[in-house]
Amino acid sequence: MEIPIPFFRLRNTISEWILRGPSILYLGLMIGLPLIVIFLDGFREGVSGLLYQITLPIARHAIILTLWTSASMMLINAVMGLMAAYVLERYTFPGKRLMNAIVDLPLAIPTLVTGVMLVILYGPQRTLGQFLSRQVGLQIVFAPSGIILALLFITFPLVVRAIQPVLQDLDITQERAAATLGAGQWQIFWKIVFPALLPPLLSGSLLGFSRAIGEFGAVVIVAGNIPLRSQTAAVYVFGAVESENRLGASAVSIVLVGISFAMLMIANALHKSWGAHR
């Protein structure tokens, strides 16, 4: 009487595999295969070949520019996103609902359109752009500050929307108890509210960073394609593909993929550990 059990199991696995097989195949072909190919291509001439490509002056400048503009964006976005989430969650004021709706707009608007909008506003032939560059000495279009501005626009919702639900679920009695015990508002914020908001703040920021590293549409419009000045890594890859510099394109692509993937994994791990603590 051993036969029915394996038979039943077999049927079960077949019906499971009918769904599982296509899923694995789809993800493998769509995501796994292209990734494998790019790594194979980038390491075609070994690790030294890859290192040589990414330390070439133009490539290195592009990678460093990408990293520091993304990091600056991340810092500003963390502070402003935290403030925005706090204001939207804790205060009532006229225009709040409108503001809450506006937060999501950058997620919907194509990043290329974001670039176009910023160029219209701050372009060198524009009133505002001319005013800023002549009177304030601040050039935005074709300069790193434009890259940061574009990245800020694109990633703004990520931090706000990561923090808002946590702030909403926060136990208000702790804050009240602290207030009863004579703690000031700043003290309450730093000692009670901020520690609870730190995990979503970090995971939202890292998610934004990993998005920013590879941004192309907005950056290529706002910053242009000026090597050693405003050319980011993604734009460098585009140029390398256009000029058939295959090894250079693959090498810088691998750097981009590696960094964003690491950031994404850290963000996910933070998200999970925070979820477990709750």
Next chain:
Amino acid sequence: MIKERKTWGARVLIGVVMIYMGILIIAPLVGLVTGVFERGLQPVFLTLTLPLLHQSLSLSLQIALVVVVVQTIFGTLIAWVLVRQDFRFKTVLNGFIDIPFAISGVVVGYMLLLLFGRQGLLFPLVDWLNFRVAFAVPGMFLATLFVCLPFMVREMIPVFENLDRQQEKAAATLGANTWLRFWRVIFPQMKTALIYGITLTFARAMGEFGSVLVIGGGIRGRTETATVFIFRSLDERRFVDAYVAALILGFLSVLIVLVADGIKKAREKKES
């Protein structure tokens, strides 16, 4: 709570956030609208009658529609497998899904070029089949598919996790087969997420640029989507064309997401 008695600190905080969002988000939006109409209506109408604009918009629309269909099927399937089945390497598969979020569009396009380009790994195969992927619409479709992959899956996973299994068991006890159980018990609970996932995927697909430009090569009138049209118009200093197309695309994306939000909120209200 600090609700009604607003301190000066609170007022300053609200003011700072309002000004920041005004400069960062609202000013560029206003800039786009004024940029479109700054030389009057005449050039705008001229742009609106351009056949190239119509072609590029319709190509974007076609790619987005097919991507939505494929992604709805596979996204739901993958989410279901990840929630309901247990197998080795499941966490690896789960990690795979977020990869498109982290990869630059340019790199996506380039990876496909490495696969399907003239020296590509799969080029002999598609060539033998007399099929063109690189610098053609199928490649752009694949690129958009890659970029949009996470949305549907991430939208469906929480739905499947929160399903009430008692209902399924009850339906099974009453003699409903797998299909009937799916359509009568599970599907109705998927609807909101399905609509939301579809709109997010659609909006993202319409706005995809980097990957589509690299794999499609931006051949005028043939592999030119709406975003590529904007890019080339700027390059050729046809500014009004670029601005008008950007306004159409931006308006469309925002509208799609607003409608989805509205549906989601209405459903949540109905449920509570």
